[in-house]
Amino acid sequence: MAHTFAxxxxxxxxxxxxxxxxxxxxxxxxxxxxxxxxxDAIGRQIAGVIRDHFAIEATLATCTQVHGxxxxxxxxxxxxxxxxxxxxxxxxxxxxxLGIKVADCLPVSIIDPARGLIANxxxxxxxxxxxxTGLTLNAIPQSGERAYAYLGPSIRVCCFEVGKEVAAQFxxxxxxxxxxxxxxxxxxxxxxxxxxRGFAPARIFDSGLCTRCDGSLFHSFRRDGKGGGRNxxxxxx
Numbered sequence: 001m002a003h004t005f006a007x008x009x010x011x012x013x014x015x016x017x018x019x020x021x022x023x024x025x026x027x028x029x030x031x032x033x034x035x036x037x038x039x040d041a042i043g044r045q046i047a048g049v050i051r052d053h054f055a056i057e058a059t060l061a062t063c064t065q066v067h068g069x070x071x072x073x074x075x076x077x078x079x080x081x082x083x084x085x086x087x088x089x090x091x092x093x094x095x096x097x098l099g100i101k102v103a104d105c106l107p108v109s110i111i112d113p114a115r116g117l118i119a120n121x122x123x124x125x126x127x128x129x130x131x132x133t134g135l136t137l138n139a140i141p142q143s144g145e146r147a148y149a150y151l152g153p154s155i156r157v158c159c160f161e162v163g164k165e166v167a168a169q170f171x172x173x174x175x176x177x178x179x180x181x182x183x184x185x186x187x188x189x190x191x192x193x194x195x196x197r198g199f200a201p202a203r204i205f206d207s208g209l210c211t212r213c214d215g216s217l218f219h220s221f222r223r224d225g226k227g228g229g230r231n232x233x234x235x236x237x
Contacts, residue, residue: 001191001201003208007031007217010049014217017053018150018205022113026054026097026236029107029152029207032219036101036230038062043080050097050236058097058236063089065101067126069135074098087127088136090119097236103221104155104211106186107233108133110140112147118235125162128186129169134193144198152233153209153218157185 004019013033021027028049030036043060050058061074063083071088074081076095083089089098090110098120100107105124110117121127121136137144157176160183167175167182176183187206194204211218211231219229 001204001206003206005205005207005209008053010053011045012049015049015053016153016207016209016217018207020205022111022148024056024113024237025111025118026050026056026058026234027109027111027150028053028234030232030234031217032229032231034229034232036103036219036232038080038082038099040080046099046232046234047097050234054236056095056236058095060097060099060234061089061091062099062101063087063122065122067124069127069130069132071136071139087122087132088119090117090136090140092117092141094237097234100233101230102152102154102211102233103219103224103228103230106154106190107152108190109150109152109233109235110137110142110147111150111235111237112142114143114146115141116237117142118237120233120235123186123190125166125184125186128189131193133190134197137197144194145200147199148203148205149194149199151187151190151204151206153207153211153231154186155212155220155222156187156210157183159210159212159222160184160186
């Protein structure tokens with residue numbers, strides 16, 4: 001599992017990009033330089049960043065996220081579109097970009113060059129407790145042994161303090177009880193799930209970035225409250 005991600009400048013301000021990325025695909029995360037609110041004009045702006053940084057023409061699709069486990073297949077579209085009430089998107093068509101909105105939750109992005117498939121998963125604690133990453137992988141025709149998984153900036157176990165009722169929904173392996181209140185490790189849990197579904201450790205890339213710790217780079221709901229912005233995880237082909 002690798003942690004090499006770089007900060008680059010874009011029309012959206014600073015973005016975070018993985019150092020290892022298969023040709024023909026794009027993946028990046030926005031920062032607090034960008035508010036994260038979407039409309040048609042922003043969709044076109046994001047398409048411009050994908051074109052300028054990755055030489056890919058793609059139209060953005062996002063979803064109205066509800067902290068559930070529903071997923072939608074995204075067809076190619078002429079303009080930005082938002083799917084209703086789901087927390088995971090996937091597509092096997094070219095010229096499609098999938099966007100997930102996060103402000104501490106874990107974005108899990110899948111790239112499968114062998115099948116020409118991409119997926120983007122919004123994994124908060126509710127979705128993770130119900131196995132959203134595994135359910136998504138079970139539902140899409142990806143090939144784990146040849147696919148890549150990327151875990152973006154999110155709140156990490158260092159800062160993810162929860163109540164006992166939340167901690168009780170997770171396997172004890174992923175709960176750190178050395179603090180006054182339990183902390184949950186969604187990243188390690190997700191990595192284990194990916195490995196159990198055939199992803200090679202060398203094809204799992206974790207940004208290692210904590211949204212709450214780094215107040216100079218990312219929005220964080222835990223740190224900033226409801227008035228804060230959103231980070232976007234964008235994957236495209």
